[in-house]
Amino acid sequence: MTDFSVLAQTAKAWPFELARALEKRVAEQVKAGERTAEAPVIFETGYGPSGLPHIGTFGEVVRTTMVRHAFEVLTAGKYATRLICVSDDMDGMRKVPDTVPNPKSLEQYLQMPLTVVPDPFGTHTSYGAHMNSRLCAFLDQFGFKYEFLSATDCYKSGRFDAMLRRAAEKYQAIMDVMLPTLGEERRATYSPFLPISPSTGRVLYVPMKHVDAAKGEVTFTDEDGRDVTLPVTGGAVKMQWKPDFGMRWAALGVDFEMFGKDHQANAPVYSKIARILGHRPPEQYVYELFLDEKGEKISKTKGNGISVEQWLAYAPDESLALYQFQKPRVAKKLHFDVIPKAVDEYLTFLEKFPKEEPAAQIENPVWHIHSGAPPAADVPVSFALLMNLVAVANPTDTSQLWGFIQRYAPGTTPATHPLLDELAGYAMRYYRDFVLPAKTYRAPTEHERGAMAELSARLKTFDDAPTSDNLQTLTFSVGTDHGFENLRDWFKALYEVLLGQSQGPRFGSFAALYGQSETAALIDEALARG
Structure with a gap:
């Protein structure tokens, strides 16, 4: 039986490169006494529940799952692992989505935590709970193994309390990190703590008048003009999103997280906050964002690009996982034209897998897509x-x-x-x-017409058992006999005249699948039409 943990030491696939860096980190922490060997290695992904889970959500979880599996193989199960998906559901609702029922009814809840906003769909206790349920259902349909965490629950249950108290103690150090990253006007009102107004229930972006590190309390001016003092614990406040990132790493003991390039400039800030709070920042991986067919960044607001649901209407989810696996640090266009190629590439990798040596198998994308156990492939038609x-x-x-x-x-x-x-x-x-x-069909030129007529005639009298190879040879021979200097022009003509497109499959395979007599009839119909 192959010991993939040995092969993983030198495997070039990017999940193994990240797994080796993570193994080094964990070993160093164990040696330094920062953790025990029994402590689980924590992988984290984040989700903003203001909108529905999307293709970026899928990509982040599927890629993190690949790294997690690579780490487990590399370390031969030496360490326990966990993948947690955290929903930032205590964020204030910044705008009401147009897609919800009766959107005007939610306008009175703007800036309130998403887990306080009523559920316009009428199925859950809040808008945040509804979106969290949609996230879990989304992840479950792909069979991801993960643990869901609600930020609201973490704040209110006390899970974040220790780090929130420490943030109060380190308030000035955090401000010293944050203020240089802000504009002059924002610096004047900035605070890493966002109190929940006792009078209105809204998440407030206001400066702190006083921070009592010993008591773990903050004082600010509420919306009704009164000065209010609140504890930083128990869900009375939340943190601004950049400090929250680092605080969450520290509170949950996160060891690995990946995120899109739009976070790259802020990643050093997250790391500094985590260090201030006494936690070594996790191993991080920045991936490129997808572009639409025009080369523009995909935006949920614009609605450009493809949703997961749209992709899955035309192809299996493994093809989408393959597209996520390939060159994650290269900006790629994500539009409908890429789907057929992704499907056939997946099938090709799947077909090759059982014939490969173990060292090649561990580099094959399907090994990572299927967590080391790709299914048997038998798909005779592309x-x-x-x-x-x-x-x-x-x-x-x-x-x-x-x-x-x-x-x-x-x-x-x-x-x-x-x-x-x-x-x-x-x-x-x-x-x-x-x-x-x-589709745009064209009439053949006289040169092409003569060659196609002969191909039809030879197909009708072809005596051998038709196969992809011998029908391809026959087509190739006809093109050569008719003086096509570049046989690509001959095959392109067949595609444009017969199929109405400039590209197509291997013509011999098409003729074998469709049938030699049917292909001859197809040619005759095209010649009669043109």
Whole structure:
């Protein structure tokens, strides 16, 4: 049996690079007496519940899960691990989302903690609780192993109390970190503590008139003009988001966290706050943000890019996990055109896996996507090929596609090849929504017409058992005989005339799947049309 912990010592895949850095950190802390070897290694992800979980949420959790698994393999289970997902649900509601029922009814709750704002959907005790439930359901559908934490619960239950008292003790040190990062006007009113107004219930962005470190209390002017003193514990105040980041690391003993490039400039601030509070900052990893098809940053407000739900309407979630795995520090465009390629790349990696040596398997993305245990792959038809079959067969349901598939790959059925059956359904939806509207057929040139006529004739008289390879050879031969200097032009012509697109699958594979006589008829129809 392969000992992957040995291979993990030199594996180049980025989760192992991060796992090795984390192992070094934990070993140093154990040696220094900062922790015990029995203390679990804490991985954290954060979530802002003002809106629905999105593709960034998925990416952060799936990538962190990959690092967690790599660490467990690297250390051969020497350390226990936990993945906690923290919801910042004590934040004040800054604006009412347009997507909620009766949004005007929530305007009176602006700046109140999300766990105080009523649930406009009528299913939970608060807006924050509703969104937290949506987050957990979102993560559960992918089978993530995690522990959910509500920031409100952590503040109110006393879980953060020790660090909040220490923050009061270190108030000036925290201010010395924060003030240089702020503009002049903001510096005049800034405080790392945000009290919850006793008179209005709102989260207040006001300066502190006095901080009593010994008592763990802060004094400020409330919205009604009275000076009020509150304890920093028990949920009476929360921290500004940058100090909160570092405080949470310290309070929860976080060892690893990754975040998007938009946090990169603030990461040193988070780390300084954690150190001030007596905690070594966690290992951190900054990933690039996705761009839309125009190269612009994806924004929930703009609605550009793709949502998780949209991706999963056209492809399995493993293909999305692959897209998240590949080059996380390179800005990539995330739009619908990338889906088919991601699906076929996933299938290719899955097919290669059992044939690889263990040292290559541990670098294969599917090893990380499936936590070291990829399923057996048997998908004889690519996603691109399925979409082109849909283009010419014009099926109304997947059962019609299976007639072609079973002739191409005898013995396959929806029951024996469920992934292929799923892909057939995805292909039909993707073709209908994205390929069909963009199709542009053209008439062949006289040169192309002669070659296509001969290809049709030779397909009709082809005596060998049709396979992808011999039909590809036949097509290649016809193009050569007709003097195509660049055979790419020949295949491009076939795609544009027969399929209405400039690119397509390996033509021999398409002809074998669709059928040699059906392909000949397709050519004849195109020639008659043009």
